Amino acid sequence: MMNGYFVTGTDTGVGKTVLSALLCMALDARYFKPIQTGQDSDTDTVAALAGLDASRLHPPAVHLLAPLSPNQAASKEGRVLDIATIQLPFSSGNRPIIVEGAGGALVPIAPGQCMADLMARLGLPVIVATRTGLGTLNHTLLTLEALRLRGIDVCGVALIGDPNPDNRRDIEHLGGVPVIVDIPHLKAVTREALRGLASEVNIPAPVPGGDVLAMDRAHVWHPFTQAATAPAPVQAVRGQGAKLFTADGRELIDLVSSWWVNPHGHAHPAIAQAIARQAATLEQVLFADFTHEPAARLASELAAILPGGLNRVFFSDNGSTAVEIALKMAYQYWRNQGRAERTRFAAFQGGYHGDTVGAMSVGMSSGYYQDFEPLTFKVDFLPYPATWLDDADIEEKETQALAVLANYFSVHAGTVAGVILEPLVQGASGMRMVRPGFVKAVADLARAAGGMVIFDEVMTGFGRTGTMFACEQAGVVPDIICLAKGLTAGFVPMAATVATEALYQGFLGDTFDRALAHGHSFTANPIGCAAALAGLALFEQEGTLARIAALEAVHAQRLTALSNHAGLRRPRWRGSIGAVELAGGDVGYGAEIGKKLKRYFLEQGFFARPLGEVFYILPPFCLTPHELHRAYDTLERALEEIA
Numbered sequence: 001m002m003n004g005y006f007v008t009g010t011d012t013g014v015g016k017t018v019l020s021a022l023l024c025m026a027l028d029a030r031y032f033k034p035i036q037t038g039q040d041s042d043t044d045t046v047a048a049l050a051g052l053d054a055s056r057l058h059p060p061a062v063h064l065l066a067p068l069s070p071n072q073a074a075s076k077e078g079r080v081l082d083i084a085t086i087q088l089p090f091s092s093g094n095r096p097i098i099v100e101g102a103g104g105a106l107v108p109i110a111p112g113q114c115m116a117d118l119m120a121r122l123g124l125p126v127i128v129a130t131r132t133g134l135g136t137l138n139h140t141l142l143t144l145e146a147l148r149l150r151g152i153d154v155c156g157v158a159l160i161g162d163p164n165p166d167n168r169r170d171i172e173h174l175g176g177v178p179v180i181v182d183i184p185h186l187k188a189v190t191r192e193a194l195r196g197l198a199s200e201v202n203i204p205a206p207v208p209g210g211d212v213l214a215m216d217r218a219h220v221w222h223p224f225t226q227a228a229t230a231p232a233p234v235q236a237v238r239g240q241g242a243k244l245f246t247a248d249g250r251e252l253i254d255l256v257s258s259w260w261v262n263p264h265g266h267a268h269p270a271i272a273q274a275i276a277r278q279a280a281t282l283e284q285v286l287f288a289d290f291t292h293e294p295a296a297r298l299a300s301e302l303a304a305i306l307p308g309g310l311n312r313v314f315f316s317d318n319g320s321t322a323v324e325i326a327l328k329m330a331y332q333y334w335r336n337q338g339r340a341e342r343t344r345f346a347a348f349q350g351g352y353h354g355d356t357v358g359a360m361s362v363g364m365s366s367g368y369y370q371d372f373e374p375l376t377f378k379v380d381f382l383p384y385p386a387t388w389l390d391d392a393d394i395e396e397k398e399t400q401a402l403a404v405l406a407n408y409f410s411v412h413a414g415t416v417a418g419v420i421l422e423p424l425v426q427g428a429s430g431m432r433m434v435r436p437g438f439v440k441a442v443a444d445l446a447r448a449a450g451g452m453v454i455f456d457e458v459m460t461g462f463g464r465t466g467t468m469f470a471c472e473q474a475g476v477v478p479d480i481i482c483l484a485k486g487l488t489a490g491f492v493p494m495a496a497t498v499a500t501e502a503l504y505q506g507f508l509g510d511t512f513d514r515a516l517a518h519g520h521s522f523t524a525n526p527i528g529c530a531a532a533l534a535g536l537a538l539f540e541q542e543g544t545l546a547r548i549a550a551l552e553a554v555h556a557q558r559l560t561a562l563s564n565h566a567g568l569r570r571p572r573w574r575g576s577i578g579a580v581e582l583a584g585g586d587v588g589y590g591a592e593i594g595k596k597l598k599r600y601f602l603e604q605g606f607f608a609r610p611l612g613e614v615f616y617i618l619p620p621f622c623l624t625p626h627e628l629h630r631a632y633d634t635l636e637r638a639l640e641e642i643a
């Protein structure tokens with residue numbers, strides 16, 4: 001990992017450049033000013049002051065002529081900057097690097113990007129240059145708070161100007177960071193003067209975080225993992241956009257949205273800030289007797305974006321509970337209506353709905369938990385006509401499946417409580433896709449038999465399949481929809497089971513026994529609701545559905561091109577999801593080929609997690625089409641090298 005520091009200031013003209021020169025001398029470091037604005041060259045100044053030769057100087061990545069903020073200076077030249085194009089320059093040997101910002105921490109670099117985002121991207125600890133005069137404490141503390149809220153590690157402050165012990169004490173006390181050097185007013189800023197100060201620079205060593213992997217090995221039980229044979233987990237330390245950064249200095253592009261939960265990218269500042277604000281306002285209150293704005297607003301917004309009469313939102317904690325609640329709602333609804341004989345649930349072969357006991361019952365055929373079968377309740381499993389590109393038999397498969405369904409619903413017309421399905425895409429059983437018309441036909445048959453239609457959109461919700469919800473493409477308004485994974489933009493565990501108003505009315509009455517006797521300690525947690533609201537706002541602000549369409553176009557292009565590859569079969573895609581099966585090896589969740597592919601992708605800087613022989617990509621929507629192309633290039637290379 002690169003070692004060094006990022007130098008920022010409370011504002012412009014504080015003395016960042018002098019501080020940078022001092023640090024270069026004190027640490028025998030290299031110097032890099034990524035964005036230079038104005039006629040002067042800070043690189044030349046530092047070179048002269050610190051006596052650096054060319055081997056220790058890196059030219060700016062961007063040079064703009066107007067002495068303005070980078071964003072304004074760029075727009076004067078008709079340019080739009082992008083911090084994603086700025087990298088730390090590499091040098092052999094492990095000489096530290098001093099990176100000097102422009103202006104202060106929140107100075108705009110491009111629309112939606114400021115200097116602090118660049119700091120986060122470069123990942124170096126930050127030193128803040130500040131003045132010692134009157135009125136500067138506030139600037140300093142604001143800068144420290146803003147950087148902390150963005151997860152940026154500030155390792156110290158440099159005080160520039162007449163010594164001010166009171167400010168020094170307050171900064172260390174209130175700001176919680178040490179002063180690493182005092183730079184008094186220098187008569188002449190010269191190399192000699194700085195040399196005298198260099199020995200006074202005192203940057204504390206980072207506090208060691210402990211051996212995380214050892215603590216993990218000793219005390220953590222990981223999900224869906226055979227710890228006896230699994231490789232050690234990867235230690236993640238930071239996320240940004242589609243990338244995860246690891247403790248051993250790797251950058252991994254997250255091709256599975258961290259188990260499908262992350263739509264807008266990791267550590268998105270808008271959501272991080274919404275969470276911080278909410279945590280400092282109201283972190284939690286019991287939801288049986290209280291309400292609060294984040295929950296009421298989120299329920300209203302969900303009702304507004306969901307189709308039809310899906311209008312009543314019951315909050316819980318994860319996808320499994322969202323499903324449990326949907327099943328209990330359907331079951332009790334019929335009892336409340338005096339139709340206690342409607343107890344039967346139907347589900348689809350291969351469907352996955354979560355790992356709690358009720359969710360396992362309706363997901364038994366996904367094949368993950370045969371041992372628990374005796375604990376589960378009986379569910380009827382219906383055929384699922386999965387399809388893919390150039391599937392010649394799909395009409396016939398659908399016709400046969402629908403015949404079985406029609407028979408099932410007519411035989412059991414009076415006793416079906418509901419049917420549950422993952423509309424358009426079965427996720428965990430291998431990204432198995434059906435055509436929208438099939439989903440519509442299922443809903444019509446279930447309705448004709450009087451049963452509830454329950455859509456488990458835990459994975460498909462929030463844009464994943466190209467529309468906000470998959471049910472829109474099928475033209476179906478279910479009676480109940482289960483939402484979870486993308487709900488809080490991947491930040492906080494939370495779920496929502498949303499029912500129609502008519503279903504909700506079925507629970508009203510004079511007695512408690514008609515009410516839904518279900519609730520979780522953290523129901524409608526305000527922090528989760530605030531994260532969800534911020535995440536929903538991003539769909540507009542970032543043009544998310546258009547981004548998904550661009551990703552879908554890449555899936556379509558690349559998977560179509562791969563359709564004749566001998567090593568692959570059944571290419572398929574919908575919205576942001578692309579999937580294909582690896583032919584010729586073993587099959588099932590433990591398939592060796594999937595593990596090999598996962599290792600290969602890790603070596604190439606991607607995190608993928610094949611479901612057995614099914615390779616799929618289900619990325620955060622901020623993944624660029626270029627990055628998605630690179631992932632497919634990697635798949636093609638993997639097929640050559642592994643096979």
Ligand SMILES: *Cc1c(COP(=O)(O)O)cnc(C)c1O
Nearest residue numbers: 318319320352353354427458459
């Ligand atoms: C992941 C998933 C669940 C379970 O959600 P958890 O949050 O893991 O409990 C349920 N249904 C579907 C379709 C899922 O993909």
